[in-house]
Amino acid sequence: MKNYVIAIDQSTSATKALLFDERCNLISRFDVPHKQYYPKSGWVEHDAEEIYSNTLKAISSLLENTRIEQDSHFSLAITNQRETVVVWDKFTGHTVYNAVVWQCRRGAAICQELKDKGYSDIVKEKSGLLLDPYFAASGAKWILDNVKGARDAAEKGNLLMGTIDSWLIWKLTEGKVHATDYTNASRTLLFNIHTLSWDDDLLRLFTIPKNMMPQVHPCDYVFGETTADGYFKEPIKIAGVLGDSHGALVGQMCFNSGMGKVTYGTGSSVMINIGNDVKEAPEGLVTSVGFSALGQTFYAYEGNIHCTGATIKWLADKLELIKSPKDIEYIATSVSDTGGVYFVSAFAGLGAPWWDDNAKAMIYGMTLGTTKAHVLRAALESIAYQVKDLVDLMAKHATVTLKELRVDGGPTHNKFLMQFQSDMLDVAINVSNIEETSALGATIMNGFARGIWHSFDEVSSIRKENNNIIPKMADQQREALYHGWLDAIRRVCK
Secondary structure (H helix, E strand, O other): OOEEEEEEEEOOOEEEEEEEEOOOOEEEEEEEEOOOEOOOOOOOEEOHHHHHHHHHHHHHHHHHOOOOOOOOEEEEEEEEOOOOEEEEEOOOOOEOOOEEOOOOOOOHHHHHHHHHOOOHHHHHHHHOOOOOOOOHHHHHHHHHHHOOOHHHHHHOOOEEEEEHHHHHHHHHOOOOOOEEEHHHHOOOOOEEOOOOEEOHHHHHHOOOOHHHOOEEEOOOOEEEEEOOOOOOOOOEEEEEEEEHHHHHHHHOOOOOOOOEEEEEOOOEEEEEEEEOOOOOOOOOOEEEEEEEEOOEEEEEEEEEEOOOHHHHHHHHHOOOOOOOHHHHHHHHOOOOOOOOOEEEOOEOEEOOOOOEOOOOOEEEOOOOOOOHHHHHHHHHHHHHHHHHHHHHHHHHHOOOOOOEEEEEOHHHHOHHHHHHHHHHHOOEEEEOOOOOHHHHHHHHHHHHHOOOOOOHHHHHOOOOOOEEEOOOOOHHHHHHHHHHHHHHHHHHOO
């Protein structure tokens, strides 16, 4: 009998089901996109019930389109968009409102009020995070405060809340299990990363009843069983859960302090493993649980960029400058530089290290000689500049030094972007041979949970040789280009 892991990667744009064997080889995948809702400027929502339906569709389509022996054994792992929050009725099983997505800025006033009252320090000390609507708590509070009857139902114990992993676990177990893992919990602004538990003070600040909260477990935990709404004749285990950026940290085998990665996606996450002790993050960054497995909890510094891949998609879908994101490299490299153009992609404000909710996107430095190619090249370069913002801050203030950066995600196929990223950072870029490292990380946690592997070294041996990109740019050119970027940032943040 062969054993396979179905890794659900529930991302901002789609739900993916990926099939791995027990040596972490990717066998097949199936993607189901979901609709994006923008009810007001700066607001972003998803239909969580559509996401669950798509999860079932992705699982069934994956297996029906893949030839697998009938006596094979399956288990399920989950990795997910982290800060997106869902509130649902535990008796009807239906959501009371659309999921509030991590990109949504509707909670800005809630966070600002708490800042004005002087709560920033206690929130950061307990949760490791900054008071920002990027994280889940303000979205949950907004739902309770603005959806008719929600606050009363929550106080009566009729409602549950959680990040997307909690919602999927609850639905897949037919309401038997309401749970999450340490990584997702650590992105809510409600979780104490020192005690690894929900914090009563933080819950009170956001007026969220504790009875709504899921149980919290390590990443390598068996969360329950599912038939995937009857697809499997016998229940299979749900084992291995963690947020997508944390999944990528694990999938990149960053098991030791000082190892770091960048996940390029709709937004991008820069994360560095800082070891088993909580450390206050440098100004503008946050501290989260990196991952928890084999009886150990590892913490991480992280900075998040709101719009990277989303910027390229915007150029294709909204401005129609390219037919698809795949076309951008060819056009962007048709010019030798941007002609002095800088693209600050503050479509949802600016995240770390600037944290300016009011910043708006800007294309700066255009002249009558500016072409589409210059704008597209500037958009690609903006991704590398934003990553440099974070890595430089970590290097300046943290006690870890990066000797190489491990990277993953769709944009890593863009050779120009990867070379420019290496040039900007002046370090080697190590491109993963597996694009879907978040799903790989969930699969690794699944293996730990089921006793397939017993040490980090054992798993690290699975990592295959990767593509190393070496910096080539002269220091003077690098400094001049980055100085121009910082000037553009200053103009956006006025």
